[in-house]
Amino acid sequence: MRVLVSGAAGSLGRVITAGLAGLGHDVVGLDLVPAPEGTTFPWHEADCADADAVEAVVAALTTGGTLDAVVHLAGVPEELSLPDELTSHVITTAALLDAMVAHDVPRLVYASSNHAVGRTPRADGELTEHALPRPDTYYGVAKVAAEALMRLFVDRHGIDVVSCRIGSFLEEPTTLRGLSTWLSHADGLRMVEAALTTPAPGYAVLYGISANTRAWWDLEPGRRLGYEPQDDAEAYAARIGAGAEDEAEAAFVGGPFATAEFHRPALGS
Numbered sequence: 001m002r003v004l005v006s007g008a009a010g011s012l013g014r015v016i017t018a019g020l021a022g023l024g025h026d027v028v029g030l031d032l033v034p035a036p037e038g039t040t041f042p043w044h045e046a047d048c049a050d051a052d053a054v055e056a057v058v059a060a061l062t063t064g065g066t067l068d069a070v071v072h073l074a075g076v077p078e079e080l081s082l083p084d085e086l087t088s089h090v091i092t093t094a095a096l097l098d099a100m101v102a103h104d105v106p107r108l109v110y111a112s113s114n115h116a117v118g119r120t121p122r123a124d125g126e127l128t129e130h131a132l133p134r135p136d137t138y139y140g141v142a143k144v145a146a147e148a149l150m151r152l153f154v155d156r157h158g159i160d161v162v163s164c165r166i167g168s169f170l171e172e173p174t175t176l177r178g179l180s181t182w183l184s185h186a187d188g189l190r191m192v193e194a195a196l197t198t199p200a201p202g203y204a205v206l207y208g209i210s211a212n213t214r215a216w217w218d219l220e221p222g223r224r225l226g227y228e229p230q231d232d233a234e235a236y237a238a239r240i241g242a243g244a245e246d247e248a249e250a251a252f253v254g255g256p257f258a259t260a261e262f263h264r265p266a267l268g269s
């Protein structure tokens with residue numbers, strides 16, 4: 001497949017582009033910043049929040065060729081102001097969706113986040129794909145809004161979207177929470193590959209975590225799409241130690257993002 005990967009210079013982007021290229025896909029990178037040294041695939045430097053710039057990139061890639069999918073990983077993975085979050089996650093997604101529809105690009109794989117449902121209490125039990133939007137931060141609000149926008153485009157235009165609500169994408173888990181929420185690099189690639197190749201998903205959501213012994217987020221939605229995680233954070237449990245998890249952090253899906261540390265006005269400073 002020929003795949004445009006936004007946020008290609010980032011922590012997910014570097015792993016996913018290298019992995020997809022290794023699987024034989026024809027990868028094109030897109031990022032605000034230049035290609036990392038040694039990059040061997042084509043690269044476009046543009047702001048995904050700039051609709052004209054995104055349109056120009058997608059137009060160039062679809063003139064005399066086809067683009068099979070976009071993997072949208074561009075975005076700031078932290079809590080910013082509400083307007084900045086909306087720009088980083090919703091406006092960038094909108095620019096890509098508009099360009100995809102204009103140039104018949106049929107599939108989007110999106111790096112959503114557990115923080116879209118981060119304020120869901122752990123006491124509610126297993127977290128399923130049917131959890132209602134329940135963000136823990138403005139970051140989470142923006143992921144919810146991006147998911148709503150993608151669903152609208154699926155319904156209106158018949159494109160396919162797989163929204164991956166990622167846990168903690170790291171080389172290895174570093175906290176007690178991470179023993180439940182870890183997504184290994186190899187499983188991250190398996191997740192994206194499944195989301196790219198599963199036949200006709202329509203609009204689908206999955207939880208992007210590894211096969212962690214301590215997981216309490218449902219892996220079935222991913223398995224239905226062909227995502228079979230192989231790694232387990234438990235292998236690192238001894239290294240992390242038995243230190244008690246902060247009670248407030250353990251109480252919600254979003255962990256620390258759901259704590260009072262992030263409480264602030266939605267507008268103004």
Ligand SMILES: NC(=O)C1=CN([C@@H]2O[C@H](COP(=O)(O)OP(=O)(O)OC[C@H]3O[C@@H](n4cnc5c(N)ncnc54)[C@H](O)[C@@H]3O)[C@@H](O)[C@H]2O)C=CC1
Pocket residue numbers: 006007008009010011012013030031032033046047048049072073074075076077078088092111112113114165166167168169170
């Ligand atoms: N790292 C994690 O554990 C998780 C990440 N995610 C999501 O995955 C995506 C990627 O996250 P990471 O790779 O960790 O972040 P990162 O900060 O390492 O990489 C993001 C990349 O996107 C680029 N970028 C940011 N805004 C852009 C824009 N407007 N236009 C073009 N490029 C832009 C940056 O230059 C950077 O190279 C984000 O959307 C994040 O919300 C979701 C859940 C967990």
Ligand SMILES: O=C(O)[C@H]1OC(=O)[C@H](O)[C@@H](O)[C@@H]1O
Pocket residue numbers: 076077078112113114115166167168169181254255
């Ligand atoms: O929940 C988590 O562990 C991760 O979730 C995210 O969406 C964030 O981008 C990342 O900074 C967090 O570490």
